[in-house]
Amino acid sequence: MKQFKPFQLTYSAKEPGVLREALSGWGISKRTLASVKYSGGQILVNGNEVTVRHVLKKDDAVTVIFPNEELGEGLIAETGPLNIVYEDQALLIVDKPPLQNTIPSREHPSGSLANIVAMHFKENEIPATLHIATRLDRDTSGLVCIAKNRHIHHMLSMQQQGKTMVRRYDALVHGKFAEKKFKITEPIGRKDSSIIEREVREDGQFAETEVEVLQEFDTFSYVQLQLNTGRTHQIRVHLSHIGHPLLGDDLYGGKRDDIPRQALHCKSLELIHPVSGDELSFTSPLNKDMDEMIHVKR
Incomplete structure (x- = not known):
């Protein structure tokens, strides 16, 4: 070998x-x-x-x-499109399209971002497994940060906890807002009746989302969100909790009349490089479906 x-x-x-x-x-x-x-x-x-x-x-x-790492036996390397935004010996930043799993699931065992990155590592002889630092839901598009070894992943996790990694999302949500800039600070936990759904609950984990309204239309608003914590389904749960679910997010009260997926996009990512200490900043353009909705409604 x-x-x-x-x-x-x-x-x-x-x-x-x-x-x-x-x-x-x-x-x-x-x-x-x-x-x-x-x-x-x-x-x-x-x-x-x-x-x-x-x-x-x-x-x-x-x-x-550091010892070389190997891909897990259960992760099959697959050929597919991979939009690389940045790559070096420690990091891989990619732009994920909507309707693609970040990692394989029972419903979608192949074609995930992880499958395709595994092939990228294999073809380029990169002795690493996947450490996904910023996972996105299947419907969500945009920037994903991947560490190439365990130590770099740990350093990125420390940045997330210390809030030196900043993620901003663009979203289309139902309704209009009385306030144009505010924070949602509500604890999030798993819903008792579901293994998938989360909800705001007193015994949940601390979660904070900053919201800024960019534009308003007849029935929906275009907003920017900043995650100050990284709870599962955080944006979806917080917006639904205040009565403004994501368009297309039928799990949390959104309607799919105008868009067939949750209208959420990871627009920007800022972090400190865990090796060089340089400040890095990346942006991703809105996916076509969300961009067209904004322009058609203007």
Whole structure:
């Protein structure tokens, strides 16, 4: 089997101290350390392999060599269109069309974004599995962020928790609004009668969505939303809760008279690159069906 060059990162010790503590400060999680230790990775200090108990000196060069990852056996690599917005050794940002699963499901076992990305990794000899940091529902179109290894995924998750990753969505929703800019802060949990549906409930997880009305039409509004948390179905549940469900979202009270899918699009994504520290910003144009509705109604 061909051996691919593993992903690695090098850090400089700013002060003396135990290596384990320095690694934690650089965002290396305990789970990642375990994979390095038991799955073929290495930790080097000034080119020499050491354990996490090693005592660092100021300016020591610490290199973490992460073990190569393999795609899960259940994920079949499939050929298909893939709209790549950005790619480097750590990240893959793609623009997902509507009516495509992010990952395979029982109802749609093939043709998902994950299936196609798996083929992209295979064809380009990228020794990685899929770590999808910003999953979208099947109906939702727009930007999806994928990490190429466990450590990068952890770093992106930390950004989401710290709100340094910003996702904005465009949506078409039923009705008009009294306020043009506001926040919805309501806890979300699973509905007792369903394994799929979520609802606003007192014992749910904290969830916050910012809403700005961009345009209003006779029966619907064009809004921009910013997720400050990442709960399942958050936008759909919050909008339905305040009486303005997404057009096409019949699971949460929307009607499909004008559009056959939930009218939701991940328009922009801002994040800090987990390796370089650079600020990255990406945008995606509205899908044709939503764009035509806005222009026809003007």
